[in-house]
Amino acid sequence: MANIVVAYILWLTGGWLGLHHFYLGRDKQAFVWWATWGGCLGLGWFRDLWRLPEYVYEANNDERYLNELRYRLVVFPRPPFNVARFTGELVVGYLFGILLRLVIPEEYTTEGVGWVLAVILPPYGVAVGVHLVANIGRQKSTMSSPLIGALLGLPWILYRTDNIMPGVLIAAIFVNKFGVQWEAERRNGGHICKRALVLTFCGMIYISMWTSGIYLNCSVTNEHGETIPLREAIPNFFKSPAWENMKETMKRLYEYYKLYGWEKLRQQIVEAMDPTGEANAYKVLGLNDTACQKEVTKRYRELAKEWHPDKVKDPDMKMLAQEKFIEIQKAYDTLSQIQSRRKSTESESRQKSVHNDHTEF
Known part of the structure; x- marks a missing residue:
């Protein structure tokens, strides 16, 4: 009881x-x-x-x-229309639909298999969400009615893959018009352990999908205004000096927070994560972060000559030399791109400054 x-x-x-x-x-x-x-x-x-x-x-x-x-x-031969339930169907249907859309990175949705998945998957997410809310309490619904309604929203998705709201609305209307009926006998979900296990499993799937969506679609911005996707920033973080010296880094960030507050600390955290891979690149080349492009190029040539696979005679060292050579090449490319980008940004800023000065004169 x-x-x-x-x-x-x-x-x-x-x-x-x-x-x-x-x-x-x-x-x-x-x-x-x-x-x-x-x-x-x-x-x-x-x-x-x-x-x-x-x-x-x-x-x-x-x-x-x-x-x-x-x-x-x-x-009422059929459950009457309920505004709260209908609103819930819209919200949950849209949430599940957009979640299945987010697990596909934006750059893969323009053509090929990625585009097909971005068109097909969201309606199924919409149908599951609407069906879930429609089955709460003493009423039940078929899966077919919200699915048909969601698929009728495909023309809008074909126009733009994230435009799923028309399908959500049609699915909710269909399930209320054709899909629901009373369930006089209360459903028994079984033993409490079984119920908890089922909910835990569903929750893990839900969290994993949100995690994938965030990982594949979100980005961070560093102090230079450069936007780095999380799927690039996170692997770089695990190779960064900050990760290798986590305890010391956390202590330093705490002291920084006490001195300068949260806003400055947030910027420090982004920098410590090394989202561009800049700190790791300097470490690979054995340089400090004040090195200019000329120093980077010189050091790269020295290391590339030292670790070139053709220079290594020992067969056991060939694989190590090849991996090291690739790592050196990647570090050089990373630093060269970053310095070139920043040089271009600084040049544009100077030009704007000169233009503004002339305008004021």
Whole structure:
């Protein structure tokens, strides 16, 4: 038997994670609350404040709730339209659809297999999201109706691969018009361990997809205004001096924070991550970060001559020399590109400054 006091305590302490819904056996709603930060950024959590008693009556198969349910089954052959549920279908459908779109990097969506996946995958995500919300509580729906509705949104996706909202709207309309029906008998999700395992598995998939989307599509900006994709910045970070000396770096960043505050610290963290691979490149060439292009070129030639595979006679050292030579080449290319880019930026800034001075004169 569910206890209303316990339900409200869980609502207050873990409601944004859907703990009260899990306690009441409403696992789908618990997952939606967790995945949407409290049911659409806390709106659903707040609405539960006055909805919880009804949920407790349902969980306990209270006679008053069952009598009301029987009355609904007689008066409404199909579940009536509900604004809150329809809104939830739109939000979750869009969230799941755009999530499947984000797992494909933007540069791969212009042609070929990447473009096909960017067109096909989002409607399936939309259908799953709409279907999930439509099956909360004492109603159920088929998967076919939201999927057909989502696929009808393909013309908009063909025009622009991230334009999935028309498909979401059609899917939500279809599931309410053709897909839902009453479920008189309350579904039993099984033992609590099984339910928790299923929710954990779904949560891990959801988190992994968001992680992939962020990794493949986000970027960081360093103090020179250069934008580096995370999928390049993160591997460079694991080769950076900051990673190798993490303990010392964390101590230094903490001291820096105490002196200069968060905004300056944020910039320091970006620099410490070495997103461009600049610090690692200097380390490979054995130079400090004040070296000019002439010094970089000179050092590169010395090391390239020393580690050229053709110069190594020992067969056991051939592979090592080849790897080292490639690393030296990559470090030289990285520094050359960075210095060339910054030189170009500085030249443009000087030209703008001269132009502004002439204009003022």
